[in-house]
Amino acid sequence: MSTPSGKPDAKAHFDLVVIGGGSGGLAGAFRAAEHGARVALLEPHLLGGTCVNVGCVPKKAMWLAAEAATRLQFAPTLGFPVAPAPLDWAEFIVHRERYIANIHASYRRRLDAAGIAVLPAWARLLDARTVECENGVRLHADRILIATGGRPLRPAIAGAELGGVSDDFFQWRAAPARVAVVGAGYIAVELAGLLQALGSQVELFVRGDRLLKEFDHELTTQLAEDYRQSGVRLHFGHHLTAVEAAGEGVRLRDGDGALGERFDALLFATGRQPNSDRLNLDAAGVAVDAAGHIVVDERHATSVEDLYAVGDCTANAALTPVAIAAARRLMDRLYGGREAVLDQRDIPTVVFSHPPIGQVGLTEAQARALHGDALVHVYRAGFRPMLYALADMPQRSVFKLVCLGDERRVIGIHLMGEAADEILQGFAVALKRGITLDDLRDTVAIHPTSAEEVVLMR
Ligand SMILES: Cc1cc2nc3c(=O)[nH]c(=O)nc-3n(C[C@H](O)[C@H](O)[C@H](O)COP(=O)(O)OP(=O)(O)OC[C@H]3O[C@@H](n4cnc5c(N)ncnc54)[C@H](O)[C@@H]3O)c2cc1C
Numbered sequence: 307m308s309t310p311s312g313k314p315d316a317k318a319h320f321d322l323v324v325i326g327g328g329s330g331g332l333a334g335a336f337r338a339a340e341h342g343a344r345v346a347l348l349e350p351h352l353l354g355g356t357c358v359n360v361g362c363v364p365k366k367a368m369w370l371a372a373e374a375a376t377r378l379q380f381a382p383t384l385g386f387p388v389a390p391a392p393l394d395w396a397e398f399i400v401h402r403e404r405y406i407a408n409i410h411a412s413y414r415r416r417l418d419a420a421g422i423a424v425l426p427a428w429a430r431l432l433d434a435r436t437v438e439c440e441n442g443v444r445l446h447a448d449r450i451l452i453a454t455g456g457r458p459l460r461p462a463i464a465g466a467e468l469g470g471v472s473d474d475f476f477q478w479r480a481a482p483a484r485v486a487v488v489g490a491g492y493i494a495v496e497l498a499g500l501l502q503a504l505g506s507q508v509e510l511f512v513r514g515d516r517l518l519k520e521f522d523h524e525l526t527t528q529l530a531e532d533y534r535q536s537g538v539r540l541h542f543g544h545h546l547t548a549v550e551a552a553g554e555g556v557r558l559r560d561g562d563g564a565l566g567e568r569f570d571a572l573l574f575a576t577g578r579q580p581n582s583d584r585l586n587l588d589a590a591g592v593a594v595d596a597a598g599h600i601v602v603d604e605r606h607a608t609s610v611e612d613l614y615a616v617g618d619c620t621a622n623a624a625l626t627p628v629a630i631a632a633a634r635r636l637m638d639r640l641y642g643g644r645e646a647v648l649d650q651r652d653i654p655t656v657v658f659s660h661p662p663i664g665q666v667g668l669t670e671a672q673a674r675a676l677h678g679d680a681l682v683h684v685y686r687a688g689f690r691p692m693l694y695a696l697a698d699m700p701q702r703s704v705f706k707l708v709c710l711g712d713e714r715r716v717i718g719i720h721l722m723g724e725a726a727d728e729i730l731q732g733f734a735v736a737l738k739r740g741i742t743l744d745d746l747r748d749t750v751a752i753h754p755t756s757a758e759e760v761v762l763m764r
């Protein structure tokens with residue numbers, strides 16, 4: 307392909323070199339190849355990146371197991387003579403990993419079929435047109451797409467190395483008895499919820515005063531209540547200053563210097579940082595922001611011509627469908643003659659908590675700040691889903707619509723409760739099409755479902 311001395315041979319030139327084989331990189335490589343481009347993809351680890359290997363997919367598998375565990379728990383109340391049955395993690399993980407191996411195999415087949423050259427190597431830029439692999443192989447390209455994603459961040463405190471991060475969680479082969487989780491974002495809330503449902507005693511350490519601060523306050527307050535009811539211990543306003551070893555486990559030291567109880571395991575879910583530092587971006591003159599995100603415009607162009615970036619290595623919403631949508635639109639423009647640009651507004655998102663919480667559009671607080679109180683109208687539904695009512699379980703759903711002006715245009719949809727994860731997608735389409743409250747009310751409900759509450763709101 308090329309020589310370690312750097313002398314290019316005829317084959318080492320590509321229309322497009324993609325750095326990173328995760329959600330964004332694969333989507334970009336496939337779409338460019340569909341349009342006839344000659345593409346090389348560089349990925350040193352497993353195909354699929356964070357989402358497939360240490361993110362969405364294994365997380366959702368664990369969440370599904372946790373949902374099954376919850377149902378098994380209340381099955382006896384409904385009349386099923388089922389004894390309590392803890393999850394055999396090792397057995398479940400065989401199923402989880404088989405599912406993921408199938409995804410790898412499918413990517414591999416599709417890459418081969420598309421004629422995309424895959425190099426299992428770390429890459430860095432030599433200049434705006436040349437990529438060097440760790441073994442010295444050099445590739446020359448007319449265009450380069452950087453899709454190197456991100457990695458978990460540990461807090462800079464003494465003993466931080468005693469805690470794990472989400473990547474470590476996916477290596478676990480059994481549930482620890484007592485787990486401390488630090489953080490209040492997506493990952494903290496998701497892992498805390500599923501670990502508690504799968505039998506661990508979980509304590510969540512939050513430095514602020516609420517969970518999921520980007521989500522609607524009313525819903526996250528109810529979620530915190532549901533977590534308490536399911537046995538998760540929540541510590542708000544906790545300032546973690548150090549972690550200390552305690553036998554095989556750890557203890558957390560807080561801002562007052564007090565040392566807490568012992569935990570078998572500690573997970574940090576304290577944010578992620580972009581993988582931009584090992585790319586030698588300076589050599590090509592690619593600008594990054596203070597957090598290390600590669601700076602891109604709305605067309606995903608970096609500060610250097612013909613060099614593009616998508617996904618978590620940029621400051622775009624760190625979600626798989628966002629990376630994929632950005633990469634596909636970019637390749638449609640570059641190689642397909644289409645003019646599509648990703649609309650970054652009204653991106654729907656779901657946290658796989660127990661129960662799940664999802665939103666699209668503005669929260670009530672954002673809408674009031676933007677449009678003023680007089681123009682913003684809020685509609686709510688609070689109810690117990692049928693299954694939970696039948697089983698005499700306290701879990702409640704809270705749905706909320708944020709509407710604007712006299713016509714009551716729907717500018718925010720917020721759902722927390724059973725099936726919210728599946729319900730939101732369709733309503734996100736409606737919101738994007740600019741529907742009003744009357745449009746929802748004109749739609750005949752599907753009964754009996756949780757989803758019908760969205761069209762029945764008064
Ligand atoms: C625990 C967890 C759960 C998540 N759950 C969800 C979810 O439910 N839904 C959702 O939408 N999103 C979820 N996300 C976010 C989602 O995984 C990311 O937004 C998505 O993977 C970003 O895709 P990407 O292509 O930008 O990066 P990645 O998927 O991270 O891929 C980047 C790839 O680049 C490679 N790479 C890095 N540096 C180099 C280099 N120098 N040379 C060559 N290759 C390199 C890496 O090995 C990696 O494979 C989750 C994330 C985590 C951590």
Ligand SMILES: NC(=O)c1ccc[n+]([C@@H]2O[C@H](COP(=O)([O-])OP(=O)(O)OC[C@H]3O[C@@H](n4cnc5c(N)ncnc54)[C@H](O)[C@@H]3O)[C@@H](O)[C@H]2O)c1
Pocket residue numbers: 461462488489490491492493494496511512513514518546575576577578623624625655656657658
């Ligand atoms: N369901 C999904 O779609 C999904 C799931 C997981 C992750 N993701 C994506 O991945 C991103 C990263 O997730 P995340 O949960 O790691 O990050 P996050 O930014 O969502 O949350 C980080 C949390 O850690 C807290 N924190 C940071 N430093 C801390 C410290 N020193 N001590 C205590 N708390 C601290 C923050 O206050 C915040 O609550 C998300 O923003 C999301 O875009 C999506």
